[in-house]
Amino acid sequence: MRHVSVLQLLSILVRFFLISVIATLIVLIIRQWNEGMTLFQSSRNFLKLNLFQLQFVAYKDKVETARGLNFSCGLKSYLHKWKISDDFSYKFEPIDVSKVVIVTYASSNHFFEARRALRSIRSVFKNKIIFYDLGLNKNEIAELKKVCNLEVRKFEFQRFPNFVSRLMGYNFKPIIMAEVFSEFEHFWIADTSVRFFNVTPFLTDFYNNITSSAIETMALRHPSSHSIFAATHPSMYEYLPIDAALAKELEMLDANTMFIARSEMTREAIKWNALCALTEECMAPSGEGIYCNFREDRYTMRAGCHRFDQSSINIIMASLLERDGWKRRDRVQDDSMRNFTIVKRGDGDGLPLSIPCQ
Incomplete structure (x- = not known):
């Protein structure tokens, strides 16, 4: 039994x-x-x-050409937090010029530039400014609080892998873009070297071109006078592949000034850029710095340098534009942003900020 x-x-x-x-x-x-x-x-x-x-997918003429290495599945929590995972979808909304946010950032060694940048912004915009503190002292923060309609945000390096705290790797920029994207429909990303001027009527035309799809919803328009290939570390291509001929043909556009409008293309671009920023060997491979040694040919020959977040966003946008059938920009330089912005590196002053609301 x-x-x-x-x-x-x-x-x-x-x-x-x-x-x-x-x-x-x-x-x-x-x-x-x-x-x-x-x-x-x-x-x-x-x-x-x-x-x-x-896996990032590279395209040329709407045809898949390569797939990159898998990014860590552990990074998905960041994508969900920033609302840029594939669980989210966005449609372009009309641009309300009064609600466009201007985002900038600095550590103490660039605060002298930040003063001029903020005066420049306030000379043409009343819009909200978000200033990311990358390592400012208390006196500098006190100055920022004297600028009308400006919010100071402490960049929380402790929330991310240790390598993100190395500012010269520029990992912080795609992270800032992702955080702001989760909150606002339309915003500018501008380095402290960027100066705004003469925005009427050129800025209105620029916004109209985005609305009509003459310009993509993640817009970079400052040509660098060299190709993507010339200033990108080859190791980045392991995660973010691109057709070699395309990388040599396309002008690299500066990432110091970007206008971002929510759309499905923008969500994808920011997603891949953030994943690269959170992967040390993608955004900042060892062996090369930002300073280039250009040869006679600035397009088909490497200059022994790497442009970090600028390289990544150029590769990503090149692929998305090829996938979706946008007209290839080649070396035809649409520099429409230069009608109302200019880059002045090292341009700063010691005059304390005080821009009250009127």
Whole structure:
């Protein structure tokens, strides 16, 4: 009798185990179905599961040309927090010029430039300014609080991997873009070297061109006079691949001045840029700095330098524009931002800020 009971117990355990396995497989299949991928593509993909979604895809003439290495699945929590994961979708909304936000940032060694930048912004805009503190002292923060309609935000380096705190890696910029994107429909990203001037009527025309799709919703328009290829570390291509001929053909655009409007393209661009910024070997591969040694050919020959976030956003946008069939910009320089912005590096002063609301 005891022997029969043991057999029955074993039978119950086996059935329970099989039911558990089947239930687990059903849950996995449903989850993968909802996330838009086939679970059993191969044994390799079965093991990787969702990692497939974190591969950047390169395009040329609407055709896929390459896939990058998978970004860590552990970075997905950042994407959800910033509302830039594939669970979110955005449509372009009309630009309300009064609600466009201007975002800038500085540490103490660039605060003398920041003073001129803020005076420049306030000379043409009444809009909200968000200033990210990358390492300011209390006197500098006190100055910022004397600027009308300006919010100081402490960049919380402790929330991110340690390498993000190295300012010369520029990992902070894509993170700032992602944070602001989660809050605002339209905003400018501007280095402290950027000066605004003479915005009427040129800025109105610029906004109208974005609304009419003559300009993309993540707009960079300061040409650098060299190609993407010339100033990008080859290791970045492991995560963010690009067709080699395209990288040599396309003008790299400066990332010191960017206008960003929410759209599905912008969400994707900011997502990939943030993933690269949170991956040390993607954004800041070792071995090369920002200073270039250009040769006679500034397009097909490397200059032994790397432009960090500027390289990443140029590669990403090049692929998205190729995928979606936008007219290739080649070396035709649409420099429409230069009608109302100029870059003046090292241009600063020691006069304390005081710009009260009127």
